[in-house]
């Protein structure tokens with residue numbers, strides 16, 4: 001069985017506009033010199049303003065429906081893109097959605113608590129519950145699941161970022177999609193660069209590469225300034241998704257490349273290079289990045305190109321994972 005047939009065995013609920021476009025970044029390349037640059041537009045997955053979580057949710061919601069779930073419960077920060085896409089996915093599937101949020105970032109702009117993703121969560125009909133200050137998020141989740149069970153709901157919990165083995169299938173599928181796209185335009189991709197947080201995107205993508213024995217290198221930019229945590233997430237999802245795909249694990253570890261040093265001052269807080277990268281892509285390419293993930297990953301790519309990491313004849317694809325809805329709560333940084 002080939003890997004794309006393998007993926008068809010899993011329960012799947014279509015949510016995304018696929019394939020997402022693969023576009024050249026000609027003006028950025030002119031500016032920077034160095035390798036040929038492309039962008040895979042996973043910000044254009046199409047569900048309620050798009051983003052990378054939609055691919056994972058196709059499999060996570062598929063699994064929930066197969067298990068006759070009535071309510072999904074998931075978690076995240078105030079401006080989580082994952083919870084916004086989960087709320088939209090639940091709406092599309094006719095499921096109830098409870099979101100357990102807490103504020104680990106403490107961003108001072110009042111819009112942070114009312115606009116962007118936070119506004120959309122409520123618009124999409126989710127039941128939003130906030131942790132009290134000092135309350136442990138996991139306790140609130142456990143209490144919520146118990147409460148739903150008592151009410152006769154059949155609830156399932158989707159972890160942070162949708163990053164488990166099943167969610168990873170969405171990015172294994174993305175890897176196959178990108179390989180197909182490249183083949184049909186006779187493009188030989190050498191490197192993929194993406195933002196990594198809860199690890200499901202990179203982990204799933206790497207599992208997809210591994211399943212087909214691809215030579216593409218995938219570099220994950222840590223956006224959390226806590227490299228062991230992010231790397232462990234990536235390893236966990238990569239391993240889990242490979243197990244689902246029944247590919248061996250041999251050599252998988254060598255496929256996991258992380259890049260540190262671009263996350264300061266911490267999760268959810270952009271630095272001056274993040275802001276510069278966002279401005280550059282806006283002004284050269286008309287592309288909107290975000291201050292939490294894709295802006296940091298792009299700042300890393302720009303810096304690595306300037307430092308000569310890639311050769312001129314190499315082809316580098318940046319995966320735009322989305323996140324623009326949160327941008328409006330960071331306007332003071334611009």
Ligand SMILES: *Cc1c(COP(=O)(O)O)cnc(C)c1O
Pocket residue numbers: 051052053081082161163195196197198199200201202290293294321322323324
């Ligand atoms: C969640 C997210 C990421 C990181 O993806 P993980 O699978 O959590 O590593 C990157 N970019 C955006 C915009 C996100 O919302």
